[in-house]
Every structure is written in C-alpha cells, then in structure tokens.
Amino acid sequence: MVFEPDGRRRYVVIGAGAVGGVVAAHLVETGHNVVLVARGEHARRIRSRGLVVRRPDGVHTVGMTVAEAASEVGLSPSDVLLLTVKTQDVESVLAEWAWKPVHSAGGPVGVGADLPVVTFQNGLAAEGAALRRFDNVYGATIAVAASFITPGEVVSPSLPPVAGVIWLGRHPGGRDDVQDSIARDLGKAGFAAFSVMDERCHKAAKLLGSVANALDLLSGPNDLRDRARNLLREEAVGALQAAGIPLTPHHGLDYRGVRLVILPVAGHVPGRFSTWQSFARGTTSEVDYLNGEVVLLGRLTGAAVPLNRRAQRLAADPRFAPFRSLAVLLDGTDGLPGHASCNVRSSLKNGAATD
Incomplete structure (x- = not known):
C-alpha cells in the first residue's frame, strides 16, 4: 500500500487527554479532517456537545467526530495516526490499530501498520514499540502546558501562534517529506512545529525534565x-x-527563539x-x-x-x-x-x- 499524502489527509488522534485533545481541537479549528478516539464518559460528553477547550481568551466548544474504539474507524490510505495515549497504554493500542484493514474505493489495500504513526509519548519506549509493527514511525516531542482533569474538557493555557512547541522526526533517524508535511499542518494549526533529523535527542532532552514530574x-x-x-x-x-x-547541546530542548507563553485560565x-x-x-x-x-x-x-x-x-x-x-x-x-x-x-x- 502507498500512503497518499494529499489534500484528503485525515488525522486519527488516538487518545483524548491533554495532548490529544488540544492537538485535535487546533487541527479541527484550522479546517483539518480529524477523528478523535476517546473513552468512556469523556467520549460520550465530546460526542454529545463537542470538546470543551478552556483557554485564556475564554471557553471554546469544538465539535468533532469521535470514536470509542478502533472498530468504529474505517481507515483509508490518506490517514495519519497520531498516538497521544500515555506510554503505559501504547502496546495495547498499537496492537489494536496495526492490523486493521485499510480500504480505498477499490477495496482493501493494506493495514494500519502501513500508515504513518506519530508517537507523542514521554520517555523513550513508544517509538521502539511502534517500530515492531509500523513501517513509518515519527517521534514527536511536545512542550505544552495543557491539562485534562474533567471528562469532556481540556485546558490549553497558551494561544496561537504558539499553543505548544513540537519537534517531529522520523524514528530512528532521518527526515522525509511525510514528516515535513505533518509539521506544516501542525504549524498551520497553531503550534511551533519543527521537522528534525534527531528526534531521539529531543525525546531524551524532555525526559531530563520529566523525571521531576513525580x-x-x-x-x-x-x-x-x-x-x-x-x-x-x-x-x-x-x-x-x-x-x-x-x-541535544546543553541537554535541553532547542526552542529556536520561540517563546511558549503560559497565560492564566479562569x-x-x-x-x-x-x-x-x-x-x-x-x-x-x-x-x-x-x-x-x-x-x-x-x-x-x-x-x-x-x-x-x-x-x-x-x-x-x-x-x-x-x-x-x-x-x-x-x-x-x-x-x-x-x-x-x-x-x-x-x-x-x-x-x-x-x-
């Protein structure tokens, strides 16, 4: 199967927590075709009224297509999978999506493992787990002050043009047109998105800060x-x-002069x-x-x-x-x-x- 990175691209955002919810909302608001995969009460509330996004400039409600399982999503050759679940859930989610059939107008043309998958997880484990099944894995390191506590809503305390900063690159290294085009879409959606050659360096740099989360x-x-x-x-x-x-040099993330401003949210x-x-x-x-x-x-x-x-x-x-x-x-x-x-x-x- 050949991935079709054209104007019909759809983003399947698997995981509707802080990162997945905020990324999905910004993509939808800038005209992208999105399916958000959520669970339980969170999914039911988003489906019934839209995702509530609390921002410094007020409360926004973003309507979007919601699925509660892989079985509810029919995949096509122009889909990109954005994996935004927590790292402890990655293995079960990859197993659920990798072997789903992909259909075009003429019938089955491949499986989910043939599609690009972008791993947004903290730590260093998700990319290797994805590479066991998927041909094209892209690691994404994200700096964002988003939070998810209440079902049906997320908090996004930074506003475009820098709602968050994303470093995205092919795993285990290199660069290609697919990651460049995904980075462009994320940039148009309100993120400072950098297409990089050394995604693992950026994952490691973020880990140096994340060890203090506990x-x-x-x-x-x-x-x-x-x-x-x-x-x-x-x-x-x-x-x-x-x-x-x-x-990375100096063991930190390179923001390239971009400033991520975190503002109060009521x-x-x-x-x-x-x-x-x-x-x-x-x-x-x-x-x-x-x-x-x-x-x-x-x-x-x-x-x-x-x-x-x-x-x-x-x-x-x-x-x-x-x-x-x-x-x-x-x-x-x-x-x-x-x-x-x-x-x-x-x-x-x-x-x-x-x-």
Whole structure:
C-alpha cells in the first residue's frame, strides 16, 4: 500500500487527554479532517456537545467526530495516526490499530501498520514499540502546558501562534517529506512545529525534565524540591550518557527563539504535570516510563540512579502512599519509612505488613 499524502489527509488522534485533545481541537479549528478516539464518559460528553477547550481568551466548544474504539474507524490510505495515549497504554493500542484493514474505493489495500504513526509519548519506549509493527514511525516531542482533569474538557493555557512547541522526526533517524508535511499542518494549526533529523535527542532532552514530574506528588519545601529536581536530572544525564543515547547541546530542548507563553485560565490551577493529572483522575501513571526509564538504563549500564529508583517506588508502590514527601525521597533509604532494613521482596514473599 502507498500512503497518499494529499489534500484528503485525515488525522486519527488516538487518545483524548491533554495532548490529544488540544492537538485535535487546533487541527479541527484550522479546517483539518480529524477523528478523535476517546473513552468512556469523556467520549460520550465530546460526542454529545463537542470538546470543551478552556483557554485564556475564554471557553471554546469544538465539535468533532469521535470514536470509542478502533472498530468504529474505517481507515483509508490518506490517514495519519497520531498516538497521544500515555506510554503505559501504547502496546495495547498499537496492537489494536496495526492490523486493521485499510480500504480505498477499490477495496482493501493494506493495514494500519502501513500508515504513518506519530508517537507523542514521554520517555523513550513508544517509538521502539511502534517500530515492531509500523513501517513509518515519527517521534514527536511536545512542550505544552495543557491539562485534562474533567471528562469532556481540556485546558490549553497558551494561544496561537504558539499553543505548544513540537519537534517531529522520523524514528530512528532521518527526515522525509511525510514528516515535513505533518509539521506544516501542525504549524498551520497553531503550534511551533519543527521537522528534525534527531528526534531521539529531543525525546531524551524532555525526559531530563520529566523525571521531576513525580515531585508533584510529594509534599515538602521548595528548597528540597529544587534539590531533588537537580539530583534526578543529574542521574538521568549520567544514565543516558552511559547508554550511549545522544543528547541535544546543553541537554535541553532547542526552542529556536520561540517563546511558549503560559497565560492564566479562569478556574484552572497551573503547574501540575501529566503524572499528577493521572493520579488526580485515578488512572495509571507513566512514572515507569519516566523515572523507570532512567532506572532501566541504570540497570543495563551500571549507572547509579538511586534517587530515580526511589521516586519511581514512591509514585508507583501503593505502600508508599502515606509517605510521599521530599524528605523521604532524599533520605537515602530504599525501604519504607520505619523499616530501614526492609527487603521488599522478602516482605512480599512472607506476606509481611510493611506499612
């Protein structure tokens, strides 16, 4: 099957959280053909009244086509899949979409795995997972202050022409006309979108900031928060370098002079990252692909990453929920508070109470 990147292009946005909702809304508002794949009450509200987008200039309602599953979407050769679910959901979603038939007027011409797929996930795992099935994978790193807490609505506190910044490139490297055209569409939709040769560098650069997302869950003073943020980042830099994963110059995202302005939105409390938003909604967290990514690299290379290991456990292990504080993170103990010699594996094996 040959992908047909012409004027009939449709974007299938798989995942209607903060990133997916905001990207889909901007694409629809600038005349693009979009299907938004959402779930549950979120999907039902969008379908019945449109997606509510709360912005600094007011509340907008954006009507769009909504599906609740891959089975509701018929694919064509001019479709582009934008994968905007959290990293922990990537594998099941890829399996659902990769082998769906693609039809043209003459009948079946291929499967979903023949279409371009753009991975918007944090961390480094999504692109490799996609490449197991899809021929054409494009990694997208996005800087956006969007949030999703309430079903049927998202918050987008930055306005066009820079509603967010996106670095998009072919995985595992290179550049082609497809990514250039997708970047142009995203640019026209109100994002600063850069088509890059080294998408993995940008994913790694964002990871250096995302390892601090778990700190939103921990109580404590700002001086400890700043210390923890710096230490988590230092460990991540060391693990990435030990693994031979390239980083951008100065280990940061290159905004190329573009300024992402975050403005107040009525009724919205800013500054909460995606990890906190997941916990607030009572859903699973991507911490295993943020701090957990650093932990994995540390185990593979021998790099020391004790603070990222502790941050992962504080966020993911329910036994640590009563002890989620910066002081516990920084105290240097891997066991539960009050159980400094606690061996988690033996405690579980023996059925011992650890909290």
